[in-house]
Amino acid sequence: MVGERIKLLRTKKGYSISELAKIAGVSKSYLSYIERNVQRNPSLQFLSKIAETLETSMEYLLEEEEQLDEEWVSLIKKAKDEGVSKEDFQKYLDFVKFKKWEEDQRDPSSRL
Template identity: 60%
Template sequence: MIGQRIKRLREERGYSITELASLAEVSKSYLSYIERNLQNNPSLQFLTKVAVPLETTLEFLLEDTAKEEDKLDEEWKQLIQNGIEEGMSKEDFQAFKDFIRFKKWKNNEQDN
């Protein structure tokens, strides 16, 4: 998917693989592997370099590439929705996450 997006954007901008590789300062052969899905796990550094001349974002290049099992299931979505409906803000969710992380750290300290 990432390779297809890069190729489509490259062609829309009228760049050859050689031109894009030069503009992004990446290997032409590696770029070709990505576009042909022979290599499908490019680094964020590579994607950042390629995104600039393609005038896009990392988010766009990575969109919908997460594995299905990595996405939120319905129970998580409902829990988050309920929290929002009860007035929780993003900051509240972040504070709660930080509290849980602290609580786990403290429990580990007490166990050691």
């Protein structure tokens, strides 16, 4: 989560909440709310100031926790190298969803 990443970077830099808030020009209480996940949707302006002060990017702060493992990355790269387009991939996903739906229709007990 955003708050956890900010807190991690802040502590690595050796800043207290008060110091980071002052340097970044943001509200100490708002920063505290973000770090404690009381407030979960910080403004882009806030994130921009914090990211700059912590010498990171807004993308890093907003990045989802779950990362693709190396096998997924390799499969996606291979598909791309072999000319599979995003549209092709979406069609494949739709086909897989359809096949699962079709299986569920034949065997209703598999939904349990």
